[in-house]
Amino acid sequence: MLIKKTSDIASSEITPESVYLNRRQFMGSSLIAGGAMALGTAGMAHAEQELKALQYAKAKQGPEGFYTDETLTPYDDVASYNNFYEFGTGKGDPAKNAHALTTDPWSITIEGEVEKPGTYPLEDILSKVDLEERIYRLRCVEAWSMVVPWIGFSLADLIKQMQPTSKAKYIAFETLYRPKEMKGQRSRTSTIDYPYVEGLRMDEAMHPLTLMSVGLYGKVLPNQNGAPIRLVVPWKYGFKSIKSIVKIKFLEKEPPTTWNLLQASEYGFYANVNPDVDHPRWSQKSERRLPSGLFSPNRILTEPFNGYGEQVASLYTGMDLRKYY
Ligand SMILES: Nc1nc2c(c(=O)[nH]1)N[C@H]1C(S)=C(S)[C@@H](COP(=O)(O)O)O[C@H]1N2
Numbered sequence: 001m002l003i004k005k006t007s008d009i010a011s012s013e014i015t016p017e018s019v020y021l022n023r024r025q026f027m028g029s030s031l032i033a034g035g036a037m038a039l040g041t042a043g044m045a046h047a048e049q050e051l052k053a054l055q056y057a058k059a060k061q062g063p064e065g066f067y068t069d070e071t072l073t074p075y076d077d078v079a080s081y082n083n084f085y086e087f088g089t090g091k092g093d094p095a096k097n098a099h100a101l102t103t104d105p106w107s108i109t110i111e112g113e114v115e116k117p118g119t120y121p122l123e124d125i126l127s128k129v130d131l132e133e134r135i136y137r138l139r140c141v142e143a144w145s146m147v148v149p150w151i152g153f154s155l156a157d158l159i160k161q162m163q164p165t166s167k168a169k170y171i172a173f174e175t176l177y178r179p180k181e182m183k184g185q186r187s188r189t190s191t192i193d194y195p196y197v198e199g200l201r202m203d204e205a206m207h208p209l210t211l212m213s214v215g216l217y218g219k220v221l222p223n224q225n226g227a228p229i230r231l232v233v234p235w236k237y238g239f240k241s242i243k244s245i246v247k248i249k250f251l252e253k254e255p256p257t258t259w260n261l262l263q264a265s266e267y268g269f270y271a272n273v274n275p276d277v278d279h280p281r282w283s284q285k286s287e288r289r290l291p292s293g294l295f296s297p298n299r300i301l302t303e304p305f306n307g308y309g310e311q312v313a314s315l316y317t318g319m320d321l322r323k324y325y
């Protein structure tokens with residue numbers, strides 16, 4: 001039986017034939033498929049009732065920037081060192097508490113300046129897109145970073161399906177609000193006003209690097225990483241990459257965003273990674289690349305636009321990035 005544990009999977013096996021498995025296939029199961037070959041008849045039989053909607057994630061060639069050959073951050077770090085305040089503010093809280101989240105059924109409501117508003121089951125959305133693997137750097141505003149092999153599709157593919165009107169200049173995202181399952185939303189001391197909200201300008205949202213992710217390391221997203229579907233905008237600070245999305249709105253005006261609402265002087269709408277603009281309370285010139293330890297801090301210099309400047313700098317031509325931080 002060629003079913004493997006995540007820790008056994010070499011990244012070389014993941015690209016180019018990673019397998020995306022519907023979230024149901026993993027319910028109560030530690031079985032991970034390491035590649036197309038891993039899903040032989042035995043694997044199918046093993047979880048027969050659960051195995052549905054199997055899709056192959058074909059790594060496609062694309063514009064430069066979809067892949068990096070930097071060392072991947074190990075799965076265990078990616079899935080245990082998280083920011084997901086809905087499950088607590090400690091880095092280990094989401095991994096501890098997010099099992100309570102029900103991710104099936106799941107749907108996304110589309111609203112606003114768009115020809116095809118409505119509530120779409122996640123399966124329907126996924127049936128109309130091609131999943132692929134992208135290896136991106138993720139740089140948190142707190143000055144730590146990771147390299148993650150995501151599975152997902154370009155947000156642009158979803159936007160085109162929904163047919164925004166000419167008035168749609170921005171796009172807003174909303175995370176699930178379900179205090180029964182999200183411990184942090186029940187906290188009376190929470191400073192965040194839930195649901196967590198984020199947004200992008202339409203040209204940023206349409207950029208080929210902007211990813212809707214449903215998996216990492218060739219398996220479904222762990223709940224703590226934003227299951228069943230989250231945004232990944234690799235040239236922006238991590239807080240823009242909103243998790244567990246249930247609503248997308250197309251808007252004429254710039255939408256409010258959670259961290260900006262909380263502290264506008266520290267977190268702007270744009271939040272492009274920028275080593276030249278320090279956070280008021282710490283430097284942004286360098287970052288701690290995970291895994292990072294006391295004796296191996298693994299500190300590296302932070303790149304403008306998190307190293308994606310060649311692809312995205314032109315989106316901001318003529319803008320003062322100190323003002324629009
Ligand atoms: N809904 C929601 N989305 C969120 C957050 C959050 O607290 N709630 N944290 C953000 C921050 S600050 C970061 S750095 C990334 C972390 O993603 P990861 O845990 O998958 O590394 O998620 C972002 N998305």
Ligand SMILES: [Mo]
Nearest residue numbers: 140141238239
């Ligand atoms: Mo972050």
